[in-house]
Amino acid sequence: MYSSNASDGYPQKPGASAPPPPPPVDGIPVQPMNQSYANFGGPNNPLPPAGLQARPINNMPWSSGLFSCFDDVPTCCLSFWCPCITFGRIAEIADHGSVSCPVHGAVYTVIALLTGCACCYSCFYRTKMRQQYQLQEDPCADCLVHFCCESCALTQEYRELERRGFDMSIGWQMNMERQNRGIPMAPVPPGGMMR
Template identity: 30%
Template sequence: MGEWQNGLFGCFSNCGVCIMTYFLPCVTAGKNAEAVGKGCCLWGFLSILGPIGIYTRAQVRQLIREQKGIDGSFGMDCLMHWFCGLCSLIQEANELGAAQAQSMARE
């Protein structure tokens, strides 16, 4: 199994994503969900609903980990979004963005 390409506290490696997530975390959550096959608007909206948001964002994080072959557990995903929610969203967005940039470079 692998590791995250972007660290949890590497928020400023992509300032655009960092600023967007700080002011509109539901947009980043929705885009992350859309990248793993979930509905952007629904999952973005659910992400702001307290405990439901933590649960739904952790589900998306789990899907990203499975897609990328990254070690972890759903329980840890929940804890990440409970204590470091914005940093987790940014880490996921950067991970998905890095994968998209690599696939575009191969084309």
């Protein structure tokens, strides 16, 4: 009496038209993947399908602007005259101490001397740091920021880590020991530090 449609396994009423075939699979997920982990599981936002993971949005603003270099004159001067030191300190913190500041500084210096373009190396650490702290890619792509103004980029990254409670002059290991001894790291107010 009822015909069976092989595509869905349910019997069909006589004279009823078959449902349209499902759309072809093109590899593009139906649900956007740029939602924060905290947004999943609510009544209006079900958990993502198995096998798909949501990626957090990189939307946190930097604690200071790219061209706010003169808000911190000592760091600005260090970044301009000795960028290898500034970069080495930033990279050690971004790498969680797996490679020391002097090694990063030496690699930066060698690249700068051989190619004159150490920004090709330092921009990768800006990206790494941005991903760790979910910071915006602002005002443009990381490589362009470092290529156009290496000193300003290094100064901004250095200040960001300081405002997150790191004492940049003591390195990753000493910062972790200081934190484990119970010496609190300076909290960062939501809008950055104010004077």
